[in-house]
Amino acid sequence: MKLQSLRRTALGTLAAASLVIGGAVSGHAADSPQPGAAAEPVLRDLAAAKGIYYGTAVTASKLNGTYGAVVGEQFDSITPGNEMKWESVEPTRGSYNWSGADAVVDYAEAHGQKVRGHTLVWHSQLPGWVSNGSWTADSLRTVMNDHIAAEAGRYKGRIDHWDVVNEPFNEDGTRRQSVFQTAIGDSYIADALRAARAADPTAKLYVNDYNVEGINAKSTALYNLVKSLKEQGVPIDGVGLQAHLILGQVPSTLQANIQRFADLGVDVAITELDIRMTVPPTSAQLTQQKAEYKAVTNACLAVARCEGVTVWGFTDSDSWIPDVFEGYGAATPYDENFQPKPAYYGIAEALGWSDGGTNPTGACAVTYTVQNQWNSGFTAQVTVKNTSTAAVNGWKLAWSWPAGQRVTQAWNATVTQSGTAVTAADAGYNAAIAPGATATFGFNGSWSGGNTAPTAFALNGTTCTA
Template identity: 40%
Template sequence: MREVQPVATAHLRRDETGHRRRVRRLPLVAVGALVAATAVALPQFTPDAKAATTLRGYADGRGVKIGAAVGDGPLTSDSGHTAVLDREFNSVTAENAMKWDALEPTRGSFNWAAADRLVAHASAHNQGVRGHTLAWYAQLPSWLKNGNFSASELNTILKGHIGTKVGRYKGKVYAWDVVNEAFSGDGSMRGSLWPTKLGTGYIANALRWAHAADPAANLKRFSDLGLEVSVTELDVRIPLPASSAQQSADYKPASLNPNE
C-alpha cells in the first residue's frame, strides 16, 4: 500500500460576488471522489531560509500541498491578498469561478474568464491548481435546476459539462473534486437533482467521464489503493439542541464548585 500523502487546505475568506460560499468536503468515498492528474508536473518550490518561516516553506519542505480558496475579486484587485496567497500557499482552488453557475449561467454559454485568470496566476507563481467542482448538488444554474429535463437529457448534460471543463484545463489541474458532497452528514445519500433523476450510478459515470476527458490521469478511489488524502474540511458533530445550562457545565473548570 502506498503511503498516504496529506494535503491541507486553508481559506482566505472574502466574498466579493455575493455567491453562496461552500467549503469543500473530503473528496473520498463517503463524500465525493477525485481524479488526480499524475501527468501534471507539479511546480517545484525550493524554500530558502526566509521561505522556511512561511506555511508554504514548511509545506514544501515536507512534501505537503497547502492551499487556499481564492475569489476572483481579491485576486484581481487586492495586492495584499495576493501577496499573502503567493507567499503562504503552494496550491489554489477557485472559490466560485469553476462552479457550474459561474461557468455556464446560460446553457451552452461559458464564462471562462475568472477561472482562466486563476489558472494563469497559479502557473506564474508556481502553484498547483485543484479543480472544484464537477458534480455537486449546490450552485447549479437556474436553467439546469428548473429545466425539468428527462434522465437521458440530464445524463447528456452532465457528461458534456464534465468533459468540457476537464478538457479545457487538461494538464493544468493536478486534481479534480469530481463528485462533491454526495452524502449528507449522517451518511445517507443526499436527495439532490443527480441521484433523484439519475440514480446513484451518476457517481461512477462522473468519474469515468472525468477520466476520459484527461486520459493521462489516474483514477483513484480508496486509500488502500493509493489515494492521496486531502483534508479539506474538519467537522465536529454536536448533538442539538444545545442549552445554555449545558454550555455552562461544559465551560466550567473542573476545579470550581459545581454547585456555585
C-alpha cells in the same frame, strides 16, 4: 518550479508583521524581524519538505495586493472558491464564462502552484436551467457529460486534482436526492468520473464531502462507495475530507479514517479545512484552535497517501463562516488584517518548523495563588513571568475555570469572562514585561462546589508553564 525569489520579493517582510514576543503573537507591526528572532515560517516550503502540499481556497478578484502576496508566498496549491462551479462557468446551456476560473489558473501557474478544480458535479450552485429542468436519465447524463467535457477539457493538463462529485451523501449515509441522483440514479457518480477521465487523463479524480472526517455513518457510506467504484474499475484516485470543523470537535478517529481510505488504494486530502468558534474569540480559544490545526495537519502527515491540506480561505476577511453560522467566525489561520494567528504557527509546527528556541512554547511562567477563601468566594493573585529573551509589550493571559468559578472584581488587570473562559489584559501601566521580569494582578471570585485552580494558562496565545 518553486519561484522562491519571486515569492520573497512579492511579500517582502509582510509575514513578520506580527512579532513573536515571549513565544506569542503580539500584533504590533514591524518592518523586519527583531534581532535574534527566527524567520517567519513559509508553509508551502515546510509542506514540500514533508512531501505534501498546503493550499488555500481563493477568491479570484482578490488575487492582488496583500491578499495575493500572502497566497503566493505561503501556499503551493490553490482552489477557486466559486469560480469553477457550474453556475459560474455555464450560466446558460452551452454559454460559458471562464474569466474567473482562468484568473485562478493563470495566477497559480505564475506562482508555481497546483490547482484543485472545484467542482464539476454538485447539487448546489447550479444554474436554474439544470436544477429546474425536466430531465430523463439520458438527457441529464448528456448535459452532465457535456459540461464535464467542456470544463475539464478546457483546463486539460493544468489541474492537479478535480473534485468531480461533491457532497453526494446525507448525514445518515443515504444518497442525497440531488437532481442528478433523482434523474440518473446511483450511476451518475461513476458516469461523472468516467467523463472526467476522458476529458483530462492526467488529473487526479476525487469525490469530496463534509462531516466525513471521522468514522461515522456518512464516512462509511463514502468508504463503501469508493470500494465499489474501485471494484468496478471506475476511475477514482482520491477522497476529499472537507473538514469544516468546530472548535473542540475535531474527530478522534480522523487519522484512522484517513488510513482506511488509503488502504482502499486511493489518495486522501483535507480539502476545505476551517475551525470555527464563537466570536469574539478569547486567547484561550485561539490557543485551542492552534492545537487543533496542528492536530489535523499531523493526522495527514501520519498517513503516506494523504496528499495535502487546503484551508478554506486563509484569512478571516475571506471566510464564509460568519455569513452562514451566526455568532461564529475566526475560523482561518490569519485574522482579517492578514496577520498570522496562533493557528498559523500550529500548522508550521506540525510541518516541522521551529523558531530556533528564541521564543519557545512555555516562554512564560504563571504562579496562581488563592490567598483567602470563604464559603462562597475567594481572593487570588496571579504572577506572570516572562521567561523569554524578548520583552512583552502588551499582554493578555487566558485560562479556563475547571469548576465554574466567576471573577467578580479585579485589580492591576482588566478581566473579562465568557462561560468558563477568562481573559486578563494588562492595565496599561504594566503592559511591558522585560525578559525575566514579572507582572502581578489579583481578583475576587465566587465559587460553589469546588475551587480547583486552573491547570493551563496562555499568554498572548502561547501556552505558559503553570
